[in-house]
Amino acid sequence: MLCIRTFSFLALLATLFTTAACGGGSGGDGAPSATASLSFTATDAEIPNPERGFYRWAWNDLASLSVDDMKDAYTNGYRIVYALLRLDAYRNSAIPDSLLARLESSAAQARANGVKLLVRVAYNYPGSETDYLNAQDASLTQTLAHIAQLKPFFQNNADVIAFVQAGFIGAWGEWHTSSNGLASTENRTQIKDALLDAVPSSRFVQFRYPPYLMAWTPSLPTLEAALQGRYRMGVHNDCFLASQTDLGTYSSDATTRASQQSYAAALGLLAPFGGETCNPADEAGAQPRTRCADIQAEGAKYALSYLNDEYYRDLFHANWIANGCMARVKRSMGYRIELVSASHPQSLNRGDRLDLSLTVRNSGWARIFNPRAIEILLRDGTGTVRRLAAGGADPRRWLPGKDSQITLSATLPADLPTGQHALLLALPDPARRLAGDARYAIRPANADDAARGQAWSAELGAFSLGSGLEVR
Missing domain, CATH: 3.20.20 (TIM Barrel)
Structure with missing residues (x-):
């Protein structure tokens, strides 16, 4: 297991308590779960990314x-x-x-x-x-x-x-x-x-x-x-x-x-x-x-x-x-993918489906042309990371100059540890020999924000959303 911490678990808890909430999802007792609503800041930094x-x-x-x-x-x-x-x-x-x-x-x-x-x-x-x-x-x-x-x-x-x-x-x-x-x-x-x-x-x-x-x-x-x-x-x-x-x-x-x-x-x-x-x-x-x-x-x-x-x-x-x-x-030149906003339920049971709604913007001149995977990463309080393949979107459809609203879905594993998990998003290369190599992952053009717990992890090839999920 790969154990990486980009911000403290206490910071994650603080983020969760200050996250905007509305109805939706399912809690551990079958009751509606609060929904975390997130926003992200774009950056003008030069970001080398694959195939562009x-x-x-x-x-x-x-x-x-x-x-x-x-x-x-x-x-x-x-x-x-x-x-x-x-x-x-x-x-x-x-x-x-x-x-x-x-x-x-x-x-x-x-x-x-x-x-x-x-x-x-x-x-x-x-x-x-x-x-x-x-x-x-x-x-x-x-x-x-x-x-x-x-x-x-x-x-x-x-x-x-x-x-x-x-x-x-x-x-x-x-x-x-x-x-x-x-x-x-x-x-x-x-x-x-x-x-x-x-x-x-x-x-x-x-x-x-x-x-x-x-x-x-x-x-x-x-x-x-x-x-x-x-x-x-x-x-x-x-x-x-x-x-x-x-x-x-x-x-x-x-x-x-x-x-x-x-x-x-x-x-x-x-x-x-x-x-x-x-x-x-x-x-x-x-x-x-x-x-x-x-x-x-x-x-x-x-x-x-x-x-x-x-x-x-x-x-x-x-x-x-x-x-x-x-x-x-x-x-x-090429694609430039920015996370604009996101929302997800704040708590789910093991075995439930996690739906992560996202607005992504392609501010580049072109789209992504070669196949690209999407993963939702869950990191528990010990720093242990679980990668979940996410369905519901094809990054090649994110056209230049446009915003795309998508909903990513992944099933929480039955053996996933209970408790709080930080959420991260990854766009790895789907090829077998490159899928685990963070250098081939697409880095979104978003600024790190320590106060929100949002940051790029070069080790994981994933962006921390600054939010978390209570797994029951």
């Missing part, structure tokens, strides 16, 4: 991730690491078993150090945005064979994969300038289908160009289709804000471009949108959008979840810092 925010590159190829690399990323606030797999040496041959084994070791390094990976596979990586026309990729047959070889890696390590960028085709794996015709309509569709088969249904695959997604899915499905894993395609824009067309991401025709941008914006509620800024030098007359107003408006419009923190900083990041919006950009 600025990312940095891995120091080495995906097949060679190191302990020091992953540890450094986590320590410096990165929760996504861009991990490129270079297959230049295998354009005409199978991936050797030794390399596949190293991929498993790299995933283990990420898992051991609290980060997740943004994965892309490429057959080349030109040194500049104007030096790519002669980049070489593989044949369609070899590409499909490589995807099939990588399927076990994707399936076995979905827990530490945030998102997959489609890769493989052309320079940088960005789905243009293929030396083997992979960017044709027929070939890219085959590669898309192979990738969606290889990557687990719990993870999204992102593609470089919105027009390709528009051709595959002219009418976007409902959110329900995305939640059920029936739609898993998103966009990564690797020239975000760089020019009127984002250097060819969108059409040069204004009417067509507006349609493509509207599609990409609508897609942002279904699938993750991310990428990087880039050098506009490859487009004559480019006018990059570098103001704070630009990143704030378009970050919200496209539901930006992540962005490269290391590329082309002088034109974009430096301006955001100089003009005072970088802190807001960091807070807004």
